[in-house]
Amino acid sequence: MDNVSYEVIDIQDIPYEDGFFDVVIANYMLYHVPDIARALSEVSRVLKCGGCFYAGTTGENGIMETVMKYFKIKALRNWKSDLISFLFAKCRFE
Secondary structure: OOOOOOOOOOOOOOOOOOOEEEEEEOOOHHHOOOOOHHHHHHHHHHEEEEEEEEOOOOOOOOOHHHHHHHHOOOOOOOHHHHHHHHHHOOOOOO
């Protein structure tokens, strides 16, 4: 495939212009990121409108416990939809 590339970069400081990517993949690494909010904000910035962000994690709830601890969220009624809504608002996803 000529239009696909792989690169290891710092997700907290993505060296690409706004709206550059159709897809961003963070595979089994988000729990290592010191500043989750900054990382998600950067992903939001470099994704094209309608772009997709794929984040692979391990376990039933994956990265959710780490993200909730980082943002000091004690409980969510419906953790999947509530947390996703919270992150989209906090990190300016559209």
